[in-house]
Amino acid sequence: MRSIEFEGKKIELDEDGYLMNLNDWSDGIAKHLAKEDNCELTDAHWEVINFLRSYYQQYQIAPMIKILVKEIKKTMGADKGNTKYLYQLFPDGPAKQACRYAGLPKPTGCV
Numbered sequence: 001m002r003s004i005e006f007e008g009k010k011i012e013l014d015e016d017g018y019l020m021n022l023n024d025w026s027d028g029i030a031k032h033l034a035k036e037d038n039c040e041l042t043d044a045h046w047e048v049i050n051f052l053r054s055y056y057q058q059y060q061i062a063p064m065i066k067i068l069v070k071e072i073k074k075t076m077g078a079d080k081g082n083t084k085y086l087y088q089l090f091p092d093g094p095a096k097q098a099c100r101y102a103g104l105p106k107p108t109g110c111v
Helices: 027-036 043-059 065-076 083-089 094-101
Strands: 002-006 009-013
Touching (some): 043 065
């Protein structure tokens, strides 16, 4: 297990870099984690991150990529609900990378 220092607080991460405590999440934490990956979060990133946080709040699970694409397509349209678009935003894997920035657990299944 590793940790990061953020705004004077020690934030615990699991071995894959996901928050151990979902309550530690903030916009600032998301930006910090993205910066570690040399990624600057745009409005398009935030749209997916906020979608994931809402999805998790409703279903208590981080969706695998297949479900993520399907649900984003339903709510945001086909131009955003496709793997090409999501991989452009999150090249390390839309489900995994976006969930990490959103402060959610690592998705299970096909990610």
